[in-house]
Amino acid sequence: MIGADYGAHLPWWFRLAAQLLEPWVRIKRDPAEPATLVHPDQPVCYIVERDGFSDALILERACREAGLPSPMQPMRLARRRRSLISLNKRDGWLFGRNRGRLPQEALGHLAHALDHTPDSDIQIVPVSIYVGRAPARSSGWFRVLFSENWVMVGRTRRLLAVLLNGRDTVVHFSAPVSLRAVLDDADRSDSNRFARKMARVLRTHFRRIRAAVIGPDLSHRRTVVDAVLNAGPVQQVIQQVAHKEKAPIDKILKRARSFAVEIAADYSHPVIRSVSFLLSNFWNKLYDGIAMHHFDKARAAAPGHEVVYVPSHRSHADYLLLSYQLHHAGVVIPHIAAGVNLNLPLVGPLLRRGGAFFMRRSFTGNALYSAVFKEYLSQLIDRGVPIEYFIEGGRSRTGRLLAPRAGMLSMTIRAFLRAPHRPVLFQPVYIGYERLMEGKSYIGELSGKPKEKESLWGLIGSLRGLMKQRFGHVTLNFGEPIELTPRLDAAHADWRRAAAEDPDAKPEWLNHVVNGLAEQIQVNINRCADVNPINLLALILLATPKHAISENDLLDQLALYKALISELPYSDRVTLTPMEPAGIIAYGEQMGWIRRVKHSLGDVLVTDDEAAVLLSYFRNNVLHLLAASSWVACCFINNRRMSRASILRLGRIIFPFIQSELYLPNDEEAFSDQLQLSIDFYVEHGLLEAQGDGRLLERAPGEDDSTFQLRLVARNLLQAFERYYITLATLVRSGEGRLTASELEKSCTLTAQRLGLLSELTAPEFFDKALFRGFIQKLREHKVIWVGEESKLHFDASLGDLADDARLILSREVRHAILKIAQDNNETSPEREVPVPTGED
Known part of the structure; x- marks a missing residue:
């Protein structure tokens, strides 16, 4: 503990300098209570990265405030005047030349002191000091120039950095190391060699900490480019292209x-x-606030790993938001894979200096570009640079996670196999909005309009319009990280030896690993979703026939959804708005998503048609959280009574299809458990009544409020089942061996479009080709359908059984409409196809 004489050993000029510096410096300790790391009865020797008078002042104050021994006090055991060693020495000009020992000499002296006192020990505490790592929002442009970097600056520049940025000073205390334990484990035959090795290990430690805090030392871009061009795989492709084109090597190298x-x-x-x-x-x-959840878990998992951030992709703001939040949380921002379409004049160079590296949409037919890009990615991974990319490829236009494009994942894994020095950790991130900057353009694209090409003037024009709108809050939730090495071990126990023998080989098991990893990333993103007020309002209003609901019913339904999500947690990383139902309604009105219609019998809350289309986006963000409870509710749309066993049996049948569409955890038993819990929840809250020891379940009559609530929950999944029925009905009506998979997909899309027009659906993803494509693929995986001669689809009687089960869920009117449209579609060959959005960037 610190006593009253804590600073008695300090010379007068040191105390004077400390008093002069104190108003200019504000210290943030990491960890906040480093004294808990240190044994109180053993001497401490602090090791700092760089020699400097200001660093000594800062460290002495940080130790005093934390209750640690002073670094300026003598070490009697080692007969040293100070309990401080600097790894990098330099000459001074203010207090004379620095005549202290070299770091390895000082470390060797400590080891020698312990050799003569066998019962003693010294705690080595590495301390990193960063001045101006992240200037505050009120900082000026000039201060940025003097923020912390990799250069060992002179004393004048360091003094300016302290005066300008001293109020943003971070002092990082690493866990102490027992010098006695190091000596016992080391080879002491050559004491000088031991001291040099220990100094080298400490320098490596400081570089790793500095890279984690302020980013990798990549200030010399040409060195990375040269390393890429000199790499064996790139040189080999250069030779091949030169031979193929009969061109000089220098030309291909250029x-x-x-x-x-x-x-x-x-x-x-x-x-x-x-x-x-x-x-x-x-x-x-632009925003009312930006929140991060579970970041502490992500930071704890990152040390020692090559971190690859894999967030959901819903807006161009994703790039900037994640980097901005990581930077202000004290973590180095990642290098981001960006589409070459964003390499605009002025904007592109700025993004590039912010860590963006650009990639073309396709590498096909350009072996040289492919080799250069893959090698560049390998260089980043080998140097321990954190990376970020979106495995969905493009921004989601529907609010659902898109089917992953696994190209970047495959390149990442192959780069690791070539040089498995640092284990790779994939960090999923869910990014949730309450309003999208691209909202109106998404409406147009979902309606069939072509995607607008990015341009500088378009960006400037959109920024001007953005400032006039309100975008609410943004949330970044960090999901459970995924380690690559255990997945490789499970796929091929001897992958290390195989990779060492042929680093550039593409093993046969690679695709399985890549596909499984891609799906798990999507699952983990969904497992850390944030449920905001707009998500809840969208779930309810879009389930009503005319997107209108009485205020009392809306309050009840909001309370029900909050109870469902909190009492039946999807995972421990899902977050839910703390707003009460009344506050959610008021917030929705403030944001302009809903409007109030006054009425003497009670106000009605409505959403307009254009807003309803956009709200479908926010409903789809969290649809997966209610999959189990919605399925149970679906079973009671057209049935008053149903057995628990039937609900569970049908749930197991539909699980693979909704699991694939909503990226649910791939565990049928867990889904069955969620169905059981949902049934118990409805019984407990009076929405269902259990009979016969809970084996038979019954809902109230159709006009009852509880039945109304169940129907609203059920309609969240109803469109998915309608799509499934469209596919089954189209196949059955067409007959075996009549349609290819692409013809079936096209026919289903047209049928869904037609049904949407007749029923005035406001959810464009209802006729999204990708959703039909995924369902057809799942039918093939489960051998319900298969490809025969001439790529035509065949099926057996089980397909008819699936169609018959639809009677329990879909109304007679909906089934009749689908069958009628499917029959008309088979009998006609439309001359012009209605444009169908692809959802691709």
Whole structure:
């Protein structure tokens, strides 16, 4: 503990300097209570990365405030004047030349002291000091120039950094190391060699900490480009292309260099801090707040790993939001894989200096570009640079997670197999919005309009319009991380030896690993969803026939959904708005999503048609959270009574299909357990009545409020079952061996479009080709249908059984409409196909 004489050993000039510096410095300790790491009865020797008077002042104050021994006090055991060693020495000018020992000499002296006192020990505590790592929102542009970086600056520059950015100082205390334990485990035959090795290990430790806090040392872009071009795989492809084109090597090398320059990021710490400074004001004007959940778990899992961030992709803001939040949380921002369409004038260079590296949409037919890009990615991974990419490929236009495009995952795994030095950790991130900047353009694209090409003027024009709108809150939830090595071990126990023998080989088990990893990433993103007020309002209003509901019914339904999500947790990382139902309604009105219609018998809340289309996006964000409870409710749409066993049996049948569509955890038993819990929840809350020891379940009559609530929950999944029935009905009506998979997909899409027009659906994803494609593929995987001669689809009687089960869920009117349209579709060959959105970026 610190006594009254804590600073008695300090010289007068040190105490004076400390008093002069104190108003300019505000220290943040990491961890907040480092004294808990240190044994109180053993001497401590602090090791700092760089020699400096200001660092000594800062460390002494941090130790005093934390209740740690002073670094300036003598070490009697080792006969040293100070309990402080600097790894990098330099000459001084203010207090004379520095005549202290070299670091390895000082470390050797400590080891020698312990040799003469066998019962004693010294705690080695590495301490990293960063001045101005992240200037605050109120910081000026000039301060950014003097923020922390990789350069060992002079004393004058360090003094300016302290005066300008001292109020953003981080002092990172690493866990202490027992010098006695190190000596016992080390080879002491050569004491000088031992001291040099220990100094080298400490330098590596400081570099790793610095890379984690302020980012990798990639300030020299050309060194990365040169490393890419000199790599064996790239040189081999250059030789092959030169031979094929009968061109000089220098010409192909020049082309490869142009590709590398086109791809490579130009990471700049000053630009990162400048953009952070700008974004602070931008986010404050655009959003009401940005929240992060479970980040502490993500940070705890990251050390020692190559971290690959794999967030959901719903807006162009995703890139900036995640990087901005990581930077302000004290974590180095990742290098981001961006589409080459974003490499716009002025914007592209800025993104590149912020860590973006650009990739073309397709590598097909360009072996040289493919080799350069893969090698660049390998260089990043080998250097321990955190990376970020979106495995969905493009932004989701429907609010659902898109089917993953596994190209980047495959390249990441192959790069690791070539150089498995640092284990790879994939970090899923869910990003949730209450309003999208691209909302109106998404409506147009879902209606069949072509995607607008990005341009500088379009970006400027959109920014001007954004400032006039309100976008609410944004949430970033960090999901459960996924380690790559255990998956490789499970796929092939001897993968390390195989990779060492042929680093560039593509093993036969790779596709299985990539596909399984891609699906697990999507599952883990959904497992950390955030349920905000707009999600809840969308779930309810879109389930009503005219997107209108009385205020009392809306209050009851909001309370029901909050109870469902909190009492039947989907996972421990799902977050739910703390707002009460009345507050959610008021917030929805403030945001302009719903409007109130006054009436003497009670107000009605409605949403307009255009808003309803956009609300379908926010409903789809969280649809998976209610999959089990919605299925149970679906069973009572057209049935007053149903056995528990039937609900569970049918649930097991439909599980593979909704699991694939909504990226539910791939566990049928867990889904059955969720069905059981949902049934018990409905019984407990009076929405169902259990009879016969709970084996038979009954709902109230159709006009009862509880039945109304069940129907609203059921309608969340109803459109999915209608799509399934469209597919089954189209196949059965067509007959075996009549349609290919692509013809079936096209026919189902047209049928869904027609049904949507007749029923005035406001959910464009109802006729999304990708959803039909996924369902057809799942039918093939389960051998319900299969491909015969001429790629025609065949099926057996089980397909008819699936269609018959639809009677329990879909009304007679809906089934009749689908069958009628499917029959008309078979009998006619439309001259013009209605444009169907693909949902691709």
